[in-house]
Amino acid sequence: MFLAVLYWLINDILYRIAAKKAGCSIPIKYFHWDPFLALDLFYQRLSDMRAGDSVATDRNLLKKYGKTVQTNAWGIKQYVISDPVNIQTILATQVDKFGNEPMNRKMCGDFLGDGVMTVDGHLWKKSRQMINPVFARAQVSELSSFEKQLSRMMEKIPKDGGTIDMQPLCKQLFLDSSTEFVFGKSANSLSPETDSPIARRLPGIFDEALVSMFTRYMMGKFSFMAGSKKKFLAQCKEVHDIIDGFIDEEIELQKFGTNIDSAGPYSYVLLKEMVRTTDDRRAIRNELMNVFFPAHDSSAIFLSNIIFLLARYPNKWDKLRAEVLGIGKQKLTFELLKSMKYMQAVMNETLRLHSPAGGSWKTCLAPCILPHGGGASGKEPILLQAGDQVRMSFAPLHVDPDIWGKDAEEFKPERWENLKQSWNYIPFMGGRRICPAQQNVLTDVACIMVRLMQRFKGLENRNECYEYVDRIAFTRESRNDVKVGF
Helix, strand or coil: CHHHHHHHHHHHHHHHHHHHHCCCCCECECCCCCCCCCHHHHHHHHHHHHCCCCCHHHHHHHHHHCCEEEEEECCEEEEEECCHHHHHHHHHHCHHHEECHHHHHHHHHHHHCCCCCCCCHHHHHHHHHHHHHHHCHHHHCCCHHHHHHHHHHHHCCCCCCCEEEHHHHHHHHHHHHHHHHHHCCCCCCCCCCCCCHHHHHHHHHHHHHHHHHHHHHHHHHHHHHCCCHHHHHHHHHHHHHHHHHHHHHHHHHHHCCCCCCCCCCCCCCHHHHHHHHCCCHHHHHHHHHHHHHHHHHHHHHHHHHHHHHHCCCHHHHHHHHHHHHHCCCCCCCHHHHHHCHHHHHHHHHHHHHCCCCCEEEEEECCCEEEEEEECCCCCEEEEECCCCEEEEEHHHHHCCHHHHCCCCCCCCHHHHCCCCCCCCCCCCCCHHHCCCCHHHHHHHHHHHHHHHHHHCCCCEECCCCCCCCEEEECEEEECCCCEEEC
16 A cells, blocks of 8 residues: 555656646546545446436536546546547547557457557558548438338338337347448348348347447456456357358358449448458458447437437427428438438437437547646646546537536527537547548438428327436447337
8 A cells, every 4th residue: 555655646746747847737636535446436437327327427527627627547547528629639639649549459359359449540540541431422322222221110110109119120220221331231120021140139249249348448457357258258259250251251252253343222332342452351350340330329329319309399390390391302312411400400409418429538649738627727738648548528518508508408409500510519529530420320310300200290208207318338328218109
């Protein structure tokens, strides 16, 4: 204990000297009852997660201490941040001094491997160049295949006003669409005649592996204590075997000269292009995993959350439906959907209140100065050192009354009528690591909402619980599902 205290004191003195030399102030700090491992804050996070409010810990911290506060995470300095200027510094102006790799590669590597979400530097650039065409403008505009899958989902919704849980249905839809544009072959989970082992097993085992991976992430350098490593690796292997099946099939097709120029409904399929450029099966699988993970999960939760909110605000449903009916029978295109102002406002407002991603974690790779976080006001610059972690908390930022007003926690799409997006609103991140699928997601979700409103006049909430109670495993979704009647 004595040596631990001495080590902490020496490091604190050296930090103060370095900060003063850099012209920085001392950061505002959270007082830990356990200053060495921060078990107090860890248990508070667990308690809030179990209560269904996973962002409460950060929200309360930032409300009490300011928009940048230094905490401890398993013995490592971690800055919890909702200050938009500091977030812009991390994601844009000083982006090279922060990376995903130290945390993501270690905690997520067994499942996701090396790919666009887990690596930095030249490896990240190579991955990003490979996946960018999947989300190119021409690809985003290809709605024909998506509409085919959407029509299958629509057939499963009761036409007599019966209750249905839309959350699993949304997940099935995006499972089918994401497997098609990533692997070139849909899981067809919504097709009534399908008895595919992929459709039956992939979603369940994928979610199980995500929960295990998230638990390891939460445990930080003590991840070896986060349940059975053997069980987690078995979950990873089962998912990898399914993905490897797609890869082996495509390699055989290209080997014999078939299916080379056909991408099916999409002009660019990631698997086909990767098989053309490399024969490294592991590298192919890693990249596919890094794209498939957010493509099928986050999009489905986003759509579910729109339905969740509109079911509780029938006047907003009516207003949006009036806009939808106003476009008549025009063919749905990227340009048309983008021009629907209230549709865009509803989507923005949903992401503001209930983004599937509550935040982002990065590691400082080199000494860096953040503009805010020091001094009594919290407005003076602070020095971050290599190895420090930053926990950018988007959820508190998106309901900050200083930015959004006293009605910040209300669902009010009208606020977007004259509001321009800035670093106050980052559901898709920002800077060069902004989510490449942003326009793809917004287009697909808008298309779905148009078709729902063209078919159904109204929407009713059928959940017993009115409030949004979350469940988290990297993404935040409604714990009570999304039970509605159309």
